[in-house]
Amino acid sequence: LRHFLTLEGLPRALLESLLDRAQALRDEAFSGVALRNRLLGQTVCNLFFEPSTRTRSSFQLAAARLGADVLNFDAASASTKKGETDLDTLKTLRAMGVDAFVIRHAQDGAVDALADRAGGAALINAGDGRRAHPTQGLLDMLTLRQRKGADFSRLRVLMVGDILHSRVARSDLHALRTLGAGEIRVCGPDALLPGDDVLHGCVRVPRLDEAVEGVDAVFMLRLQRERMVEGLVPSLDDYFRDYGLDPARLRRAAPGAVVLHPGPINRGVEIADAVADGAQSVILDQVANGVAARMAVLEALLEPSHHLQPTFPVARR
Ligand code: CP
Numbered sequence: 001l002r003h004f005l006t007l008e009g010l011p012r013a014l015l016e017s018l019l020d021r022a023q024a025l026r027d028e029a030f031s032g033v034a035l036r037n038r039l040l041g042q043t044v045c046n047l048f049f050e051p052s053t054r055t056r057s058s059f060q061l062a063a064a065r066l067g068a069d070v071l072n073f074d075a076a077s078a079s080t081k082k083g084e085t086d087l088d089t090l091k092t093l094r095a096m097g098v099d100a101f102v103i104r105h106a107q108d109g110a111v112d113a114l115a116d117r118a119g120g121a122a123l124i125n126a127g128d129g130r131r132a133h134p135t136q137g138l139l140d141m142l143t144l145r146q147r148k149g150a151d152f153s154r155l156r157v158l159m160v161g162d163i164l165h166s167r168v169a170r171s172d173l174h175a176l177r178t179l180g181a182g183e184i185r186v187c188g189p190d191a192l193l194p195g196d197d198v199l200h201g202c203v204r205v206p207r208l209d210e211a212v213e214g215v216d217a218v219f220m221l222r223l224q225r226e227r228m229v230e231g232l233v234p235s236l237d238d239y240f241r242d243y244g245l246d247p248a249r250l251r252r253a254a255p256g257a258v259v260l261h262p263g264p265i266n267r268g269v270e271i272a273d274a275v276a277d278g279a280q281s282v283i284l285d286q287v288a289n290g291v292a293a294r295m296a297v298l299e300a301l302l303e304p305s306h307h308l309q310p311t312f313p314v315a316r317r
Contacts, residue, residue, distance in 0.1 A: 044098070048073065060072060062291050086110065087134040100121060156216050217257060222265065259275055
């Protein structure tokens with residue numbers, strides 16, 4: 001791997017080996033084995049042009065736990081405010097010895113556009129516009145696999161809400177297809193569902209009560225009001241009535257079904273408190289898995305020999 005820009009087209013074997021490695025790193029981290037020399041001498045820069053809590057913090061922790069130096073770029077107080085371009089910013093930081101950039105950007109394709117001009121540094125897409133959020137896709141698959149096993153062909157999954165504006169949804173769909181998910185249902189307002197270029201192979205079910213029937217996992221999505229044009233933002237009460245996941249609806253899912261949400265959550269808009277904080281929610285597992293998944297990606301880019309070690313402990317669940 002030179003860069004990590006999207007899960008689209010990533011071979012299944014590579015995706016599964018990243019998941020195996022993330023699981024092993026998670027087990028290793030919790031068993032107290034020192035990880036701190038893996039990326040010693042490497043520098044990772046978080047270059048975030050959009051807000052983030054989970055992705056930015058977990059990349060910071062992942063890099064630090066592997067022994068890398070971490071530089072957190074603050075776009076709000078940087079020379080980008082004086083008109084410096086993204087490329088000049090990247091080149092400037094690269095000249096200081098940054099080996100990998102973790103980039104979040106509001107524009108679709110902004111990270112890919114820098115990939116050929118990164119001066120040998122590795123780029124990781126931490127979310128670009130509505131296009132891709134590959135490490136979120138990875139940590140979501142890790143979370144699902146921990147709860148439901150590695151054979152996705154038996155799984156019926158449902159994705160609910162604002163898929164149109166969601167880079168998480170796109171990356172999850174790429175990964176679910178690659179891993180052979182048995183059935184992928186989607187449900188949301190017509191205005192917030194993209195076309196078949198994104199939803200090919202998915203089953204559209206208009207009413208949530210029917211869509212949730214018998215599914216093993218529900219992927220809830222945030223209503224991304226900041227990306228909607230004026231006038232398209234639905235009434236929040238209507239939205240929750242039609243597309244909100246509450247305990248009564250969740251009871252229609254298969255026994256033991258799990259509920260995922262990438263965060264941040266709009267409580268009472270797309271998900272009820274009792275579901276978000278309930279026994280079937282794996283939202284905080286997703287957060288915890290985010291550190292391990294991002295460690296696996298950093299290691300694969302910056303220290304691939306560790307990743308490829310055949311004797312490395314691999315935990316499959
Ligand atoms: N899931 C996710 O990308 O969250 P943040 O925006 O907080 O990073």
